[in-house]
Amino acid sequence: MRKNILNIFAMTGITLVILSLVALYYNATFLCLDTVFQALGVNALIYFGIFLISKLDFSYFLLETGIKLIYSIGLILIFGMIFGWYESLSVTVLTIMSLAILFICALLDTISINGEIKEINQLIQDK
Amino acid sequence: MHLTLKNRQDIENPAVTIEYRELTENVKRVCDFVRGIDKTILCKRDGQSYSISASDIYYIESVDKKTFIYDKSEVYQTNLRLIELEEMLSNVGFVRVSKSTILNVETLSSVKNLANSKLEVVLTNGEGICVSRKYLKDIREVLIRRNR
Numbered sequence: 656m657r658k659n660i661l662n663i664f665a666m667t668g669i670t671l672v673i674l675s676l677v678a679l680y681y682n683a684t685f686l687c688l689d690t691v692f693q694a695l696g697v698n699a700l701i702y703f704g705i706f707l708i709s710k711l712d713f714s715y716f717l718l719e720t721g722i723k724l725i726y727s728i729g730l731i732l733i734f735g736m737i738f739g740w741y742e743s744l745s746v747t748v749l750t751i752m753s754l755a756i757l758f759i760c761a762l763l764d765t766i767s768i769n770g771e772i773k774e775i776n777q778l779i780q781d782k
Numbered sequence: 783m784h785l786t787l788k789n790r791q792d793i794e795n796p797a798v799t800i801e802y803r804e805l806t807e808n809v810k811r812v813c814d815f816v817r818g819i820d821k822t823i824l825c826k827r828d829g830q831s832y833s834i835s836a837s838d839i840y841y842i843e844s845v846d847k848k849t850f851i852y853d854k855s856e857v858y859q860t861n862l863r864l865i866e867l868e869e870m871l872s873n874v875g876f877v878r879v880s881k882s883t884i885l886n887v888e889t890l891s892s893v894k895n896l897a898n899s900k901l902e903v904v905l906t907n908g909e910g911i912c913v914s915r916k917y918l919k920d921i922r923e924v925l926i927r928r929n930r
Contacts, residue, residue: 712881712914716900768895771918775893778925 825858
């Protein structure tokens with residue numbers, strides 16, 4: 656549970672950094688406080704949705720990845736409408752941002768898994 | 783821990799006696815290991831019945847509601863369900879590595895990351911089994927317990 660909470664906060668942090676970079680590019684001077692909590696809420700929903708999709712244990716990697724992508728981006732676009740994100744960002748920019756965030760999270764996840772595999776291989780050698 | 787071996791011609795089966803002051807984790811591990819050697823599972827191959835020792839089993843797989851036991855080079859079938867075998871063998875180094883497979887960690891040689899976000903465990907007989915990433919933590923915990 657602790658690891659899940661940390662992962663959600665990490666995703667939120669990455670989201671806010673990328674959002675800030677995009678905002679700077681468009682010469683924005685501030686981010687609203689409620690955006691922070693909106694990002695946290697949406698990231699939590701994405702994280703748990705992906706967790707449940709992973710539990711289904713698909714045989715085909717591309718199918719599972721496709722479903723996770725569609726779910727994540729779909730959720731972001733829906734909440735974009737609910738929270739009024741399209742007043743300051745276009746759908747294209749929001750989609751690209753989402754892909755960038757998901758890519759960074761996948762990269763971090765891969766690094767973490769490789770670390771665990773290394774540890775397990777060391778434990779096997781120490782047996 | 784001291785090990786004493788006595789060659790006795792007057793007994794039929796080997797017997798293990800463990801003397802301890804306190805029942806520590808190490809003592810429990812030795813007990814589990816000994817019980818594991820003795821734990822046998824009744825199975826069949828080519829119409830003949832066999833009794834396989836848990837320590838000789840590499841992994842157990844459930845396919846189409848049938849349970850198959852794999853040792854170093856042979857495959858057997860058992861009437862026991864995977865979940866029953868998992869309960870029976872969980873304290874002798876067996877861990878679930880996918881929805882349909884439990885593995886004897888003593889037969890692990892290495893773990894590899896595959897391109898399709900799955901993992902492959904390589905066994906000491908060279909065989910590879912695909913495992914889900916979500917069971918990695920359980921494999922790690924069983925190895926840590928056994929190495930303590």
